[in-house]
Amino acid sequence: MKNTLLLSGLLALLATGCQSSSAPDQAVADEPTTDPSAPGQNMMQNNTGMMAQNEQLNHLHDTLSAPGAGPRARAMRLHEAAMNRMEALGTERQRLAAALAKLSAATPAGQRRAARLRRTAAALQQADDQMMAWMHDAREPDSTKVSPAQVAAYWQQQLPVLKEIDQRTTAALDSAKALK
Structure with a gap:
């Protein structure tokens, strides 16, 4: 188009x-x-x-x-990177849930570990939810009805949102991996 x-x-x-x-x-x-x-x-x-x-x-x-140029291409790279890590988010959540189920929270150390597992699992869920919400809400303007500059402006506005999703996903996965 x-x-x-x-x-x-x-x-x-x-x-x-x-x-x-x-x-x-x-x-x-x-x-x-x-x-x-x-x-x-x-x-x-x-x-x-x-x-x-x-x-x-x-x-x-x-x-x-051009490949790699423009806000849409950058946004799509961030989106694809996040999508490629969605499975890892789910896998880590399951792993943390299994570790939480095996954990004895009778001791103060066990309680602290359980709280950390829950916080990390919640961070993984939030990263997943944020990505799903973005995908649900994202509406690229119809390029037949608006100018190319307006389409580019839309994607320029989406870049910070996708960068935040990327950062949240990375931080959540790093925290989960640190709990091994």
């Missing part, structure tokens, strides 16, 4: 930028001249502007579609 929008924008740019700005219906000379009133001189001015606009479109396309 992004390519279609960029292509249509480029075609519109080419269609409007190739005509002389002073006389759109006038034939354009093939050879540039130094006389600003000569036919075709405005064409050279338009070509310069058109080239600058084309560079902007190419930059926008590169930003939106």
Whole structure:
């Protein structure tokens, strides 16, 4: 879809930028001249502007579609990393629950260990819940109805949320592994 929008924008740019700005219906000379009133001189001015606009479109396309570039790509990498650790969250929760079930909380040391196991299991659950809530609530704007800049702005807003999920997941998993 992004390519279609960029292509249509480029075609519109080419269609409007190739005509002389002073006389759109006038034939354009093939050879540039130094006389600003000569036919075709405005064409050279338009070509310069058109080239600058084309560079902007190419930059926008590169930003939106290049691997690893742009806020959407960064957000998707964070999302995929979090998804790849969802199974580990569940496995660690189960391991901690089994350790808690085997633990004798009759002693003060056992009670402290049980409390730590519960806190760590709760942190694992919170990381899982936060990721699930983000996936449930995330609504990428329809690129056919909003500009590419608005889509990019949406993903830019999502990056801090996904970074927090990543940090919470990492911290919870590290805490669980430390309880071995």
